[in-house]
Amino acid sequence: MAQPSSSTPLLPTIGRAFPGPALLWRSGALIAAVGIIAGAFGAHGLQRRKGITPDQIHAWETASHYAVFNGLALLIASLHPRFAFHRFAGPAIAAGGIIFSGSIMALVLNRDRFRWMGPVTPMGGSIMIAGYLALAL
Structure with missing residues (x-):
């Protein structure tokens, strides 16, 4: 078995571009777990919450x-020698996914309080x- 080196994607790197494979890996694992x-x-x-409709359950x-798909995508991207250091793709997938999924979940839990999250x-x-x-370009 080969010894890990500084080019091993799962090891933290020094002097490389943000975000780096270790951050993508941890973010992906956390987002998938959530x-x-x-x-x-x-x-x-x-389903036990009062007032929850089938449409809200489907949205949830x-x-x-x-969230799971984006977490898995970040895990995979962290292993790629080029995309693990992409300055935009990983952070955009993580942030966009969190905003997308989080806003839907907030609206399901309390539409009145989080109405502003619709847009x-x-x-x-x-x-x-x-x-x-960005991964395709």
């Missing part, structure tokens, strides 16, 4: 699925999409 936890809550706890499922959701989605498009 998505899984949110999905479990949506399947078991959310969508948000949790996107935020598509902005988060646009940032997330821009991150994926």
